[in-house]
Amino acid sequence: MSKNNSIPYDPKLKEYARALRKNSTLAEVLLWNNIKNGVLGAQFHTQVPLLNFIVDFYCHELMLAIEIDGRSHDFKYGYNEKKQGLLEQKGVRFLGFSDMEIKTDMANVMLTIADEVKKQVANTPLTFPKKERLKSKKLLEQLFLKGSAISAFPLKLLYLKTPLPKDVPFQVTLVAPKRNFKSAVKRNRIKRLLKEAYRLNKPAFFNNTKGQYALVILYLGKEMPSFSQIESGTKTLLTKLLKKISNE
Known part of the structure; x- marks a missing residue:
């Protein structure tokens, strides 16, 4: 089966x-x-x-x-x-x-x-469980070296098809670069916005894909964003990613 x-x-x-x-x-x-x-x-x-x-x-x-x-x-x-x-x-x-x-x-x-x-x-709870969070340093290095990129300013997404644990289609890391935001409080705020936008919008993406992928979503802006900006960019990224994966 x-x-x-x-x-x-x-x-x-x-x-x-x-x-x-x-x-x-x-x-x-x-x-x-x-x-x-x-x-x-x-x-x-x-x-x-x-x-x-x-x-x-x-x-x-x-x-x-x-x-x-x-x-x-x-x-x-x-x-x-x-x-x-x-x-x-x-x-x-x-x-x-x-x-x-x-x-x-x-x-x-x-x-x-x-x-x-x-x-x-x-x-239906739209969760973001630990098993979907990308923690592997080795896999992160591979993503930045070999991953493909998609942009929807102020966001950028890197993705790489790769084996993951059983029944885990995707693992993702959310990044607010320290060079743009020296304050840890601001970086954590941005990552919370990224997490919420991803959590709410991932079902439409998960339901229509096959295979396993590692993802990194980065915030590229230099000003503190609103949630509507983050969510709009997340939807655009996932839509573009879905099209690219479907053509592979």
Whole structure:
């Protein structure tokens, strides 16, 4: 079994899931066009293997699945009921819509999904645990020597694809250079702003990437920033990083 954000899945399903994406039903295409790219504040993926099943749409961070009645991934009686029951035991939440609802009542479908996303976001802690903090001096040296750079003034991001501990997709260090801020109080204030902005915005990034990466986010400005400046720059950096990683 491979891992899919803490839920294992059968690797044999990957090819089948890829085929399903290429042969989406009209209802699946219509819904995907309305929920992709994190427009509801959550990143969904299509045809996601979980355990021995495939769900139509899934948000890893919220553990929220959306299913459309009309095409079963298996012709065995009771497949969908079994799938939902076993995945709910793993903590997955389900929203279900009929093929006809998607085609004729998209407005209410979107309201239902948006309400559920909002509720789950409110109930999902956006933490920054110790295992995601980059402490290795050796890895930091490699980042500064071999890492790729992305800028969104007043921030700069260095990233490097590298093996990390199991189930840790990213480790990050947040830096306020001492040469620009001699006061430790000011440096710590900036790092707290960086930490909060990263903590709040990382789900949209984590949900849409594969592999393991070490990151450094540096504040390049010479004046004390506001949180809105830091958060705007963080969103831009993560969006740019996501595009670059997707093209690798």
